[in-house]
Amino acid sequence: MPGAFAAAPLAMAVVDREGLVVAANESLGALLGIDPAVAGGKVAADLVDLTSDTRAWHAYREVLRGRQARLRCTRRLKHPDGHSLWAQVTVTPLPVDTSDTSDTSDTSDEGFGGQGVLLSVADISARRELQARLRHLQMHDPVTRLPNRTLFFERLSAALEAESYEQSGTGRIGLCYLDLDGFKAVNDTLGHRVGDRLLAAVAERLTRCAEEAGLARRNPGAVAPLVARLGGDEFALLIEDSTGTEQLADLAESVLKSLQLPFDLAGQRVSVSASIGVVERHAAGTTPTGLMQAADTTLYWAKADGKSRWTLFDPERNAHRMTRQALSSTLRPAIERGEFALDYQPLVGMEDGRVHGVEALVRWHHPQFGTLTPNRFIGLAEEDGSIVQLGRWVLATACRQARRWQLERPDEPPIFVSVNVAVRQVWDSDLVADVAEILAETGLPARLLQLELTESAVMGSAGRPLQALQALSDMGVRIAIDDFGTGYSNLAYLSRLPVSVLKLDGSFVRGFQYEGEGVAPNPADEIVVEAMIQLAHRLGLTVTAECVETAAQAGRLRRIGCDTGQGWLYSRPVGADRISVLMGGSACRRG
Numbered sequence: 001m002p003g004a005f006a007a008a009p010l011a012m013a014v015v016d017r018e019g020l021v022v023a024a025n026e027s028l029g030a031l032l033g034i035d036p037a038v039a040g041g042k043v044a045a046d047l048v049d050l051t052s053d054t055r056a057w058h059a060y061r062e063v064l065r066g067r068q069a070r071l072r073c074t075r076r077l078k079h080p081d082g083h084s085l086w087a088q089v090t091v092t093p094l095p096v097d098t099s100d101t102s103d104t105s106d107t108s109d110e111g112f113g114g115q116g117v118l119l120s121v122a123d124i125s126a127r128r129e130l131q132a133r134l135r136h137l138q139m140h141d142p143v144t145r146l147p148n149r150t151l152f153f154e155r156l157s158a159a160l161e162a163e164s165y166e167q168s169g170t171g172r173i174g175l176c177y178l179d180l181d182g183f184k185a186v187n188d189t190l191g192h193r194v195g196d197r198l199l200a201a202v203a204e205r206l207t208r209c210a211e212e213a214g215l216a217r218r219n220p221g222a223v224a225p226l227v228a229r230l231g232g233d234e235f236a237l238l239i240e241d242s243t244g245t246e247q248l249a250d251l252a253e254s255v256l257k258s259l260q261l262p263f264d265l266a267g268q269r270v271s272v273s274a275s276i277g278v279v280e281r282h283a284a285g286t287t288p289t290g291l292m293q294a295a296d297t298t299l300y301w302a303k304a305d306g307k308s309r310w311t312l313f314d315p316e317r318n319a320h321r322m323t324r325q326a327l328s329s330t331l332r333p334a335i336e337r338g339e340f341a342l343d344y345q346p347l348v349g350m351e352d353g354r355v356h357g358v359e360a361l362v363r364w365h366h367p368q369f370g371t372l373t374p375n376r377f378i379g380l381a382e383e384d385g386s387i388v389q390l391g392r393w394v395l396a397t398a399c400r401q402a403r404r405w406q407l408e409r410p411d412e413p414p415i416f417v418s419v420n421v422a423v424r425q426v427w428d429s430d431l432v433a434d435v436a437e438i439l440a441e442t443g444l445p446a447r448l449l450q451l452e453l454t455e456s457a458v459m460g461s462a463g464r465p466l467q468a469l470q471a472l473s474d475m476g477v478r479i480a481i482d483d484f485g486t487g488y489s490n491l492a493y494l495s496r497l498p499v500s501v502l503k504l505d506g507s508f509v510r511g512f513q514y515e516g517e518g519v520a521p522n523p524a525d526e527i528v529v530e531a532m533i534q535l536a537h538r539l540g541l542t543v544t545a546e547c548v549e550t551a552a553q554a555g556r557l558r559r560i561g562c563d564t565g566q567g568w569l570y571s572r573p574v575g576a577d578r579i580s581v582l583m584g585g586s587a588c589r590r591g
Contacts, residue, residue: 011121014094015044017064022116031087031123033080044119048089049075063091063117074124086128090120141229143196144203152228152236156288159240165283174242174280176225176252177295178206181273181307183233190268197265198272203229205258210237213251225251236295245312248280252310273308275299280313297321323369327377330366331386335393339365342397343573346582347418347544347566350558355583357416357450359566360398361573362390378422387422388429395419396438401576403444409583418450418480423465432471439475446476450501455481466497473498480544484532495539502536504529506547509567512556530560537561 005012011028013021021042029036032047045051050060053073062068071091078084094116139151147155158164165171180202187195206227214224226238237251255276262271277298279291294313302311334340344358364372381387402417425431439446451472469479480501481494494502511525533543545557548567557565571582 011123013039013044013047013119014116015064015091015119016116019044019061019064021047028121031085031121032077048087048119048121049077050089060091063093066093069093085123086125088122088124090122091117092120094118144200144229146203146207146235147226147228149228149230152226152230152238153288155226156238156291159238160283160286160288160291162284165241169241170243171283172242172244172280173283173286173291174239174245174248174251175278175291175295176237176239176248176255176310177277177279177292177299178235178237178255178274179276179299179303180233181275181303183272186270186272190270194265194268194270198263198270199229199233201263201265202235202259202272203227206235206237206255209251209254209258212254213239213247242280245278245280248278249310249312252276252278256308256310275302275307276310277302278310278312294318324380326368327366327372328380328384331377331381331384332389334364334366335386335389339367340390340393341365342394342401343575344401344417344579345566345573346571346579347564348570350554350562350565355415355579356564357418358402358579359418359452360394360401360420362394374420382422382424385424385428387424391422391425392429392434392438395434396442399438399442399444399449402448403442404576405580405583406444406448408580412583414445414448415583416448416450416478417444418452420452420482423453426465426468431468432475435472435477436475447478450478450480452480452482452503455484470498473500483546494536494541499541501542501544502532503544503546503566504532504562506567508532509545509547509549509553509557512550512553526556526560529557529562533561 005014005023006025008025009027011025011031013024013028016022021039021044024034024036024039026036028034029039034047039047045057045060050056050073053075056071056073056075059068059071059073063071069092071089073089075087075089076084077087139148139154140146141148159173165173183195183198186198210225210227223240226236226240228236228238230236237255239248239251242248256274259272259274262269277295277300279294279298281291281294297318298311298313301314301317302309305311341363343361343363345361346355347357347359348354349356362374362378364377366372378387381390398417398419402415406414421431435449435451438444439449453469473479478500479498480503481499482503483505484502508525508529529545536543542563543561544564544566545553545562546566548554548557548565548569550569553567554565554569571578
């Protein structure tokens with residue numbers, strides 16, 4: 001054996017083309033715990049565990065056959081004394097010795113003249129240990145020492161791989177997504193140091209809940225839920241191979257219960273609660289992003305529902321939310337594309353049964369969701385401000401149609417058009433200027449336009465809204481309070497507002513529905529409505545009753561002095577051409 005090879009600090013062995021050890025140096029013997037003198041003839045691959053890894057074994061054989069230049073791999077080896085070590089194994093072909101061609105028949109391996117490979121082994125245990133420590137630091141939160149967001153998503157992604165759940169287990173996955181209620185107040189009042197201590201204490205309780213949940217599972221192979229801090233005051237408990245929503249509900253309940261007891265943090269007693277979004281579903285077809293989106297949505301529901309509770313993901317509720325988002329994102333373009341249209345519902349005189357006016361009601365002919373009524377999108381329009389653009393279009397279209405009716409029947413009393421106005425239209429736009437411009441453009445007299453605002457909007461009017469209402473009234477436009485009776489119902493305050501019409505909420509009219517049906521009517525309903533009508537008349541206001549559906553209701557309303565009725569008794573909301581027919585025909589049903 002050449003002296004340099006024997007004394008080399010790097011563990012090495014010469015291996016022939018059959019994969020048998022020809023010679024091994026002292027360093028290899030010390031590293032692997034074998035006697036190098038008796039290593040000759042042993043299968044080299046067995047010494048460094050190359051056969052257990054298919055790819056490494058294949059590459060090794062290719063090097064032996066001269067088809068591959070080199071193999072380098074990492075193996076975990078078992079030392080005879082019991083400890084394990086990580087080794088980097090390198091296999092390279094030995095060069096053919098061509099320096100002496102006098103006797104090519106000598107193929108003895110004593111001087112390594114024959115063709116073979118050199119196997120070298122380096123102990124990289126210390127490096128691997130350092131890498132493991134660094135990875136642990138990178139994958140764990142320094143405050144709570146829990147797995148962090150990166151490790152959580154690594155585990156979640158692995159759990160959703162098909163091979164992970166197809167071979168064994170329930171094939172399901174569960175997640176409790178938790179957010180502390182009021183944590184910001186703790187940070188702001190007691191400082192970040194106390195806040196960090198609170199997070200660490202919460203982490204301990206969550207870990208205890210997870211451990212207890214793991215012990216409660218009867219499956220001996222089941223593992224405890226993974227507890228991770230995702231950032232800030234957000235935590236997650238991931239259950240692989242979950243057994244159903246009941247298991248997740250039990251875990252969420254135990255978490256809420258564990259957090260009820262106050263925390264003693266260096267003399268500071270701190271109480272905190274949590275909101276939890278719970279999702280449980282089949283792993284097949286689920287993505288990490290989809291699962292987290294569902295959990296985040298459900299956590300939002302838990303907070304919106306009052307906090308300090310858990311809420312289970314509801315596909316129908318989520319579909320409604322998704323629909324809202326879809327509608328919200330397409331509102332403004334829909335206005336520009338002309339997807340909105342107006343229907344009109346007659347306002348009928350109780351005494352003469354004739355159409356005195358119409359209320360304009362906007363409809364959205366959505367290409368995906370069909371025809372939508374205002375309750376599906378007006379709230380969204382108010383939230384994102386598109387109500388200003390939509391409201392301006394409704395006002396212009398309604399005034400243009402009312403003027404057309406007036407011109408078509410010059411010898412008959414003209415009907416007015418009533419348009420709903422959101423309070424944000426008053427705040428975010430110059431409503432007075434818009435109305436003046438539209439009236440001038442369409443030629444509609446101001447007296448034939450009525451603007452409806454809800455009772456809560458009008459009663460809370462002050463400053464700019466009140467000035468706008470006064471300016472509109474001075475212009476000759478009528479102001480009506482819609483759904484009167486559902487809010488303040490302060491008739492005294494009404495006397496100081498430029499209001500000319502009250503529209504009684506339909507709930508009052510529905511109290512009249514049993515007359516003539518064999519059931520005695522409630523006299524209190526009529527007394528309340530009659531008193532409101534009388535007070536309104538004394539203040540110089542006219543009264544319109546909404547939701548009039550039967551002739552009996554209309555008869556009672558007429559007897560107690562109601563001026564105008566609106567409802568399906570007379571007509572459902574219809575297109576402008578149908579209103580022209582109603583105006584040209586006989587008077588509407590009086591009841």
